[in-house]
Amino acid sequence: MKRSQLLDFLRREADLPLPPMLAGMVLSGLCQGLLIALANTGAASAGDGLTMTRLALLIVYLLGLAAWVLSLRRSLKDCFTASEQALERVKTRLATRLLQADLRYIERESASGRFTPISQDTRLVADAVMQGLYGLQSLALFAASGLYMVWKDPITFGLIALVFALAVPQLMRHYQRATAETRLSAEREARFFALFGELVQGFKEVKLHRGRSEAIQAELQSRARSAHAPRHDINRRTVDDLQFSSGILYVLLAALVFVQPSLWPSRSDGIEQGLSIVLSLMGPLTAFATMLPMLARAEAAVGGLYALEAEIEAAVHGRAAEVDAPMAEGPVAADPARPAFEHLGLHGAAFHYTDAAGEVTFRSGPHTLEIRRGELVFIVGGNGAGKSTLLKLLTGLYPPMEGELRRDGQIVDAAARDDWRELFSIVFTDFHLFERLHGLDDVDPAEVRRWLQVMGLERKTGFENGRFTQTALSTGQRKRLAFIVAVLRNKPVCVLDEVAADQDPEFRRRFYRELLPELRTRGTTVIVVSHDDAYFDCADRIVRLQDGRIVADTA
Numbered sequence: 001m002k003r004s005q006l007l008d009f010l011r012r013e014a015d016l017p018l019p020p021m022l023a024g025m026v027l028s029g030l031c032q033g034l035l036i037a038l039a040n041t042g043a044a045s046a047g048d049g050l051t052m053t054r055l056a057l058l059i060v061y062l063l064g065l066a067a068w069v070l071s072l073r074r075s076l077k078d079c080f081t082a083s084e085q086a087l088e089r090v091k092t093r094l095a096t097r098l099l100q101a102d103l104r105y106i107e108r109e110s111a112s113g114r115f116t117p118i119s120q121d122t123r124l125v126a127d128a129v130m131q132g133l134y135g136l137q138s139l140a141l142f143a144a145s146g147l148y149m150v151w152k153d154p155i156t157f158g159l160i161a162l163v164f165a166l167a168v169p170q171l172m173r174h175y176q177r178a179t180a181e182t183r184l185s186a187e188r189e190a191r192f193f194a195l196f197g198e199l200v201q202g203f204k205e206v207k208l209h210r211g212r213s214e215a216i217q218a219e220l221q222s223r224a225r226s227a228h229a230p231r232h233d234i235n236r237r238t239v240d241d242l243q244f245s246s247g248i249l250y251v252l253l254a255a256l257v258f259v260q261p262s263l264w265p266s267r268s269d270g271i272e273q274g275l276s277i278v279l280s281l282m283g284p285l286t287a288f289a290t291m292l293p294m295l296a297r298a299e300a301a302v303g304g305l306y307a308l309e310a311e312i313e314a315a316v317h318g319r320a321a322e323v324d325a326p327m328a329e330g331p332v333a334a335d336p337a338r339p340a341f342e343h344l345g346l347h348g349a350a351f352h353y354t355d356a357a358g359e360v361t362f363r364s365g366p367h368t369l370e371i372r373r374g375e376l377v378f379i380v381g382g383n384g385a386g387k388s389t390l391l392k393l394l395t396g397l398y399p400p401m402e403g404e405l406r407r408d409g410q411i412v413d414a415a416a417r418d419d420w421r422e423l424f425s426i427v428f429t430d431f432h433l434f435e436r437l438h439g440l441d442d443v444d445p446a447e448v449r450r451w452l453q454v455m456g457l458e459r460k461t462g463f464e465n466g467r468f469t470q471t472a473l474s475t476g477q478r479k480r481l482a483f484i485v486a487v488l489r490n491k492p493v494c495v496l497d498e499v500a501a502d503q504d505p506e507f508r509r510r511f512y513r514e515l516l517p518e519l520r521t522r523g524t525t526v527i528v529v530s531h532d533d534a535y536f537d538c539a540d541r542i543v544r545l546q547d548g549r550i551v552a553d554t555a
């Protein structure tokens with residue numbers, strides 16, 4: 001039998017040792033068995049009144065009860081702590097590794113819904129750990145009741161052992177199949193949710209177009225069906241298992257009540273006791289059979305979380321350029337008196353996109369470009385010329401596949417790329433607006449509100465308790481807010497990708513004629529992607545791109 005990934009997960013990730021937890025649960029199951037046995041014994045002598053034997057029985061019963069309460073409480077509490085601890089560790093590690101991965105990996109995988117199952121998987125593991133412990137307790141209770149039977153009635157015990165021998169291997173076989181099928185179903189479900197996410201994102205477009213809506217609906221249906229198929233098999237087997245494990249006990253009951261007295265009339269006296277024990281076994285065995293599918297899902301979920309971690313790890317280590325150093329904690333301390341750089345440059349730096357077959361679909365570079373401190377540079381060119389890709393290369397989000405980045409003539413290697421990225425604050429065309437100004441805890445709220453006023457947003461959103469009170473704004477307003485965030489970050493270089501697009505003419509004028517020069521005046525190097533040729537005269541320098549190459553660089 002394969003090792004349990006769930007147990008391995010708790011053993012590796014939690015600080016609390018696993019054996020005492022499991023032992024506690026087994027003990028609680030044994031105590032439960034003891035209580036049933038003692039109650040049975042007590043019932044047999046109920047007519048004797050309060051004899052010394054019955055008093056001793058009661059005391060042992062109460063001790064057993066106390067042991068049951070204590071062992072169950074302790075191991076459940078520990079188990080809860082351990083599973084939350086383990087999950088927290090894995091989630092944190094995933095997030096940390098994800099931050100080290102490069103943008104290409106994230107772009108590719110998020111599009112295919114690779115990260116969708118994480119939240120479901122982690123919840124499932126937390127729930128299943130508890131269920132698993134109860135399952136263990138059920139087994140212990142089963143074993144305890146079995147032991148009691150050996151003592152009271154070896155023949156009935158033999159029958160129960162037979163039930164066990166028949167039921168458990170079958171349940172375990174199904175359990176292992178369910179683990180594999182659950183993984184398959186989760187992968188297919190992720191594909192469903194990827195498309196579902198697209199549907200939500202592109203709802204407006206879909207809503208307006210019946211043909212598209214029908215095609216998406218059909219595709220969603222087919223993906224849902226293919227995710228459902230393995231789960232259907234699992235559910236079918238679960239029903240079979242439940243019926244099998246309960247049904248076999250009913251057969252046992254019949255054997256005990258009807259067949260046994262006919263074969264051994266002398267044994268009819270103990271039937272009631274045997275009956276009550278067999279009935280008490282039904283609960284644990286059914287609980288065990290019900291819990292197995294959930295455990296199987298959790299096994300698959302743990303496998304999925306580790307597989308994702310290994311994949312991110314491989315993406316971090318296996319990319320063309322060397323690995324980035326882990327992110328430094330907090331912003332890199334800079335000497336305020338010393339400028340962060342005099343020149344930032346790309347030297348023969350190139351990057352390309354590939355399709356699923358590995359064919360190059362777009363090549364950016366090789367570029368040789370030096371940006372001087374304090375410059376206001378416009379990057380211009382037609383749609384698809386490669387302006388945004390150049391920015392991603394320049395800001396260190398895409399590692400150069402050829403050539404290098406240089407800071408004041410010094411080559412920026414992978415280990416220094418994190419510091420390099422710290423030089424920039426960026427507003428991309430597909431920016432994400434976070435509610436909070438993460439990493440800007442000491443920002444002066446008055447300064448934020450001043451900027452909201454400068455950008456004409458003071459009546460649209462506010463800044464309270466470190467967060468914007470409203471981020472659901474118009475496209476142009478959201479861009480203005482993103483611009484404010486970039487400015488507040490106060491980095492040496494501010495990169496603005498088509499921020500003036502979607503703005504009204506008056507704001508556009510202020511952006512080019514007042515805001516950009518103001519940024520330059522305060523010492524920020526500004527790189528702007530622009531299609532607004534009416535304002536090209538604002539730039540110190542214009543870099544023109546065509547088909548991924550710099551075709552002109554004019555001052």
Ligand SMILES: Nc1ncnc2c1ncn2[C@@H]1O[C@H](COP(=O)(O)OP(=O)(O)OP(=O)(O)O)[C@@H](O)[C@H]1O
Pocket residue numbers: 107353354361362381382383384385386387388389390429
């Ligand atoms: N994430 C991506 N994956 C694969 N190909 C991409 C990706 N982003 C851009 N491309 C391809 O790279 C080329 C250049 O895109 P890029 O966004 O850099 O151009 P751009 O000059 O910024 O365009 P626009 O002015 O339309 O914003 C495009 O042909 C596009 O197909």
